[in-house]
Amino acid sequence: MQNPVTHAQAVLRHDWTETEVIELFNAPLNDLVFRSQTLSRQYFDPNNIQLSALLNIKTGGCPEDCAYCPQSARYETEVKAGPLMDIVEVKQAAMEAKQHGASRFCMGAAWRSPKDSDLDKVVDMVKAVKDLGLETCATLGMLNDDQALRLKQAGLDYYNHNLDSSPEFYTEIISTRTYEDRLKTLQAVRSAGMNVCCGGIIGMGETLIDRACMLIILANMPKHPESVPINLLVKVNGTPLEHNADPDPFEVVRMIAVTRIMMPASYVRLSAGRTEMSDEAQALCFLAGANSIFYGEKLLTTDNPGLIHDQKLLDRLGLKPTH
């Protein structure tokens, strides 16, 4: 049964300060989660979860040096570079994702930014996936205004482009493009009229202030991103961050709760890293306000909990997929 939204909706804020966000991060967990869950209920059915399927349409060989990423050509990982996938295979994967209950299909490419000839092919893929009745999302690297418009015209609903961390910490993780470049792409996506999917990663060695700064930049934008993915670093052999220390699972819960409080009307996705989390820690994240996950056997190149595991978990928690 659908729970009607019964509460008055809180006003969306765009004036968050570092002091108050740090205070949120440090609040007693019960207080923090009570607040985030209460806000969540003002905007969403607490027993619904949005399921996105992910497909890597272009694997590896990326010229960028993102220290977390197994697809960078600069690191010796098990990922081998491949060509852009054929549209027939993409359509097949999207049909399967739909059959399994996903409502959104996200296509990822290991590019710094798409070449125009590549974009022609992605445009056709977006149209084909849209025709199946799925919401469409893509993450292809940096876009200029024309490219963003072309994707919008093809029927792309969401564009994923993460800030990953604070501007200060970003420079320790990526040297081949700037934070400003990322913000420009987000602006192009907004101007083209697409929904913005933008979040970050925790577990890269960043401080609480870095996490707070990233969320402040997102929440203080004129419009909150409609979707905010929170990734727990997947430590991949061969990447510079392979030996990083794992954050305490409660830090992930806190990150989700603070994101929910600052952007209460946005989907907050518990993204990469669920394979390393217990079912109980994931359930706490849902309680704290996460209401979206990647659903399927694989993320881009790394494992995700399989469909059977996730279906069982959602059943145990009484969570129903949104359509």
Ligand code: SAM
């Ligand atoms: N190449 C494009 C770009 O960087 O925008 C699109 C694909 S890229 C893999 C999408 C996002 O995946 C990154 O911005 C990062 O947030 C996330 N990601 C990549 N590797 C990760 C890892 N090992 N653990 C967690 N998140 C990761």
Ligand code: DTB
């Ligand atoms: C996002 O924030 N997380 C997804 C998606 N956007 C594209 C990617 C996670 C990638 C994890 C590492 C991998 O599988 O290669």
Ligand code: SF4
């Ligand atoms: Fe390339 Fe994206 Fe990986 Fe960075 S995160 S190396 S841009 S695929």
